Amino acid sequence: MNGCMKSEFSRSVGWSVAVMSAMVAAVYFLVSTPVASQEEDATEGDRHAHEMTDVWDIARGGELYDNWMAVMEVDAPEGTHPAYPAAGKQEGPGTWRCKECHGWDYMGVEGGYSKGSHYTGIKGVRGVAGMEPEKIHDIIMNKTHAFTKEMMPHSAMEKLALFLSRGQIDVDQYIDRKTKAARGNAGRGAGFYQNICAVCHGFDGKTMNFGDDAAPEFVGTVAADNPWEALHKIRFGQPGVGMVALGVLPIQDLVDILAYAQTLPTE
Numbered sequence: 001m002n003g004c005m006k007s008e009f010s011r012s013v014g015w016s017v018a019v020m021s022a023m024v025a026a027v028y029f030l031v032s033t034p035v036a037s038q039e040e041d042a043t044e045g046d047r048h049a050h051e052m053t054d055v056w057d058i059a060r061g062g063e064l065y066d067n068w069m070a071v072m073e074v075d076a077p078e079g080t081h082p083a084y085p086a087a088g089k090q091e092g093p094g095t096w097r098c099k100e101c102h103g104w105d106y107m108g109v110e111g112g113y114s115k116g117s118h119y120t121g122i123k124g125v126r127g128v129a130g131m132e133p134e135k136i137h138d139i140i141m142n143k144t145h146a147f148t149k150e151m152m153p154h155s156a157m158e159k160l161a162l163f164l165s166r167g168q169i170d171v172d173q174y175i176d177r178k179t180k181a182a183r184g185n186a187g188r189g190a191g192f193y194q195n196i197c198a199v200c201h202g203f204d205g206k207t208m209n210f211g212d213d214a215a216p217e218f219v220g221t222v223a224a225d226n227p228w229e230a231l232h233k234i235r236f237g238q239p240g241v242g243m244v245a246l247g248v249l250p251i252q253d254l255v256d257i258l259a260y261a262q263t264l265p266t267e
């Protein structure tokens with residue numbers, strides 16, 4: 001059809017139009033080729049999607065622990081979580097996040113949330129590290145947690161259990177509880193930071209402001225104020241946005257990145 005039109009035009013209008021139509025055909029070819037190969041990619045992608053590794057599942061579980069609603073792009077259930085204590089200072093959507101009751105350090109009332117505006121008095125999840133994931137399924141879906149199958153699809157719950165069983169770390173080994181200093185080598189972390197993180201956050205960590213103009217929050221701010229949160233996000237990414245998850249690397253590399261992030265400007 002295209003070729004037919006082309007010869008029709010060349011005969012009646014002349015040489016320059018023939019060249020132009022050839023160019024149009026060439027452009028058409030260039031534009032259409034990527035579409036065809038994208039379709040092939042989709043099939044290839046599907047195949048690989050069924051070969052997701054445990055490493056990836058654990059990383060996704062860690063991200064779900066941070067904020068399963070943002071990962072799954074769903075609205076939070078109505079109101080405050082029924083197990084959230086009435087005396088607690090938080091309310092609404094945030095109270096449905098695992099981290100809100102169990103902490104960034106997985107230690108609940110024994111860790112960073114032992115006091116302050118995130119205090120709930122609820123225990124941590126360190127006790128289930130190493131437990132069979134199937135047993136953790138029952139805990140996540142128990143009455144206290146009030147998650148329905150619609151809120152928490154099986155595939156998400158499985159990843160959470162894998163993370164809790166095999167992806168948790170003993171944070172006190174990597175972050176000094178009193179000074180909040182990462183037990184890492186900032187000089188070594190700089191190389192990782194500049195090659196991986198700076199693409200999105202800038203060399204000074206200030207490209208994106210997670211707070212607002214009045215109370216700015218940068219990579220350096222989070223790393224200094226809440227190194228447990230920063231380490232969790234370095235390992236698993238930021239829910240709902242395209243941040244990399246580096247949990248596949250040795251933990252000490254990530255602690256080194258955290259140590260370097262703690263040298264970045266906080267305001």
Ligand code: HEC
Binds near residue numbers: 096136145
């Ligand atoms: C609103 C508060 C709240 C939220 C949100 C919450 N939990 Fe819990 N969780 C609890 C309470 C309360 C217990 C029971 C603690 C006890 O036995 O004293 C518990 C217990 C657990 C335990 C067992 C810990 C142990 O050692 O016995 C696990 C595992 C757990 N939760 C995982 C999760 C996961 C995963 C999420 C997110 C999908 C989550 N929780 C969200 C309140 C919460």
Ligand code: HEC
Binds near residue numbers: 241
């Ligand atoms: C591909 C882009 C990308 C890369 C690479 C990346 N991030 Fe992020 N990061 C983001 C985005 C997007 C956000 C969310 C920004 C927002 O919420 O405003 C974010 C959020 C954060 C936050 C703030 C979380 C919060 O809300 O408290 C920290 C801390 C962070 N990143 C650290 C890092 C570190 C350290 C690295 C390198 C290991 C890194 N990021 C690599 C895109 C990236």
